[in-house]
Amino acid sequence: MELTGSSMVIEALNQESVDVIFGYPGGAVLNIYDEIYKQNYFKHILTRHEQAAIHAADGYARASGKVGVAIVTSGPGFTNAVTGLATAYTDSIPMVVISGQVPTSLIGTDGFQEIDAVGISRPCTKHNYLVRTASELPRILKEAFYIASTGRPGPVLVDIPKDVSAELAEFNYPKEVHMATYKPKIKGNPRQLKKAVEAIKSAEKPLFYVGGGLLASDGVASFRELVAQTHIPVVETLMARGSLRHDDPSLLGMLGMHGTYASNMAMSETDLIIALGARFDDRVTGKLSEFGKNAEIIHVDVDPSSIGKIVDVDYPIVGDLRSVIEDLAPLLKDYEPSSIEEWIKRLENYNKIHPLGYQDSKTTIKPQWVIEKVGQMYKEECVVVTDVGQHQMWTAQFFPFVNKRQLVTSGGLGTMGFGFPAAIGAQKAMQDKIVFNFTGDGSIQMNSQEMMTAVIEKVPVINIILNNNYLGMVRQWQTFFYEDRLSETNLEAQPDFVKLAEAYGAIGYRVDTKEDFEKALTDAVAKKMPCFIDVVVDRDENVLPMVPAGGTLYNMILEYKDQ
């Protein structure tokens, strides 16, 4: 069957079972948008900015585990999308992004809205394509979905010149992918597995260190079983929050810069780090020479380049995490949890000495309280999205996560403005869940235009603005490390968020007491409409504990006192 390049895109998306795409039209994608207009396979959601389209596709992917799809035009449409691509790339999120390009005959001539999209996106995509003819489009689209979703996932860009989207060619969507050069490894090497098992059995203070790879491989259920079987304590990275239920006795919490005391002490004292899909990010390790100083390291990752990149590894295992965990479990059948009783007690004690906490107040709302409250009321039935800053760290620390994929947050890149559009995507993926976006007064202003999208598409995202009138996280560093010289972090000048919501036809609440917050929250959940809940919180609250950048994990700032 002969089809135009544009029709091929539509047919391919249908064959990939795509049910929603996010995008923004323009000259170079007019042909494709014309076919979008004519089809009934999937829904297109028009965001109000290309960056938001990419974040929405990303949020959709993070919440559901499926490939997110977005489409943008050439030139500025594409450059607006770059932050979104980079955000997804650093967190290994499966996405296919289609961009328009000027006609083939104009490429290289500095044509109107021409920009070298494959050149710009090379370092922030897993792979990218400039399509030369319509005849190669079916293969490229098939490969794009395959590459995005297999191995270590990531965004793939397909740049389609305008003449290619009009060109006719034979369409046979491939059933399978044949790439001699790309064959992700699934099974862990059995000999390595055996050695790792011996190490686990002989370790006195073993510790699971789990990262986002666990979600990517859909290994959470198997991991929960393994933990229940072995009782080996667990620390989670930001990306892995929700791997264990918040009340699982083996969970020590998040580790790293704003990790719990128990997690960071465990990491400092363990004699065997069992790293599962985690990448030893500097926000996690602190000072490298002191990190896991007493420990041997088992590192399981599907990406060989992750292993040995930051730390030397004693037992490298390349493979899909879920597969490796399922192979490990039977080999550890006879593991004796009693052999690590002392270690477990020691860590429990650390948790007792310095539990995660904050000084609640009768007169002002503490941001942590808001997060805990939402958790108490809705933890079993919600997806939690965040923006970037203090509110993000408090959410990671204080929200009582129960499920995998319950937290959607920009970890590796730390992109302010991610939250709201990602929440729209997450809500489209999880229609029966309540979606909360914990955001800041700074971050929300980086994509607040998406309120229009949420209203018109009836996406009832509840944005909870933890309003401290500061770029709080930067303010905290200035307070701690720059003698409180608050350079350009004061956000006292800000819009009226209630009116702003109302201007878009959404609901706005402004609350400064706990009672009012609860009222607004229940009202928002009941109304099923997008909203801003502008919560006036204690301005001077800090995120603690804190390991200063480059500091050692066991030297945490636990309390900050004004001099």
Add this chain to the structure above:
Amino acid sequence: MSNTIRRVISVVTVNEHGVLSRIAGLFAGRGYNIESLTVAPIPETEYSHFTIDTEGDKKVLEQIVKQLHKLIPVLRVTEHAGDEYVEKEMALVKLPIAESLSDIDALARSYNGCIANVGEDYIIAMVTDSSSRVRNFLKAIKKYNPKEIARSGVVAIER
């Protein structure tokens, strides 16, 4: 600074547009060193052969190999070590005609070379040898006042 090691790496890739920039971009973006890079299609296949002459400590070299592997169009990466491989590099040197032709010829010959061209004003000498020997040749030829030097970069193949 930890121990820097020189390494010649062969990379076989699908011969498609953009591969060179993916490889060059990888080295530039991650701050790896490229001493030289050569590339040519492998006859009668859809593949190209890159030879990259690089250096770094053990960890960096390991990352270079893994990162190259990770590029989607890369089929195979071979790190050449010890004397398990043959490496050659070529150099062309332009010298004034006034210099002693026979001296230059003798020098070139001892580095697997010859006089490649004699013109009105210049002689061009050519050598083909290992990188370190080519370097020695270029030192030795200095006293004949070379006007211009062109080096090819390394090509290597396993024994």
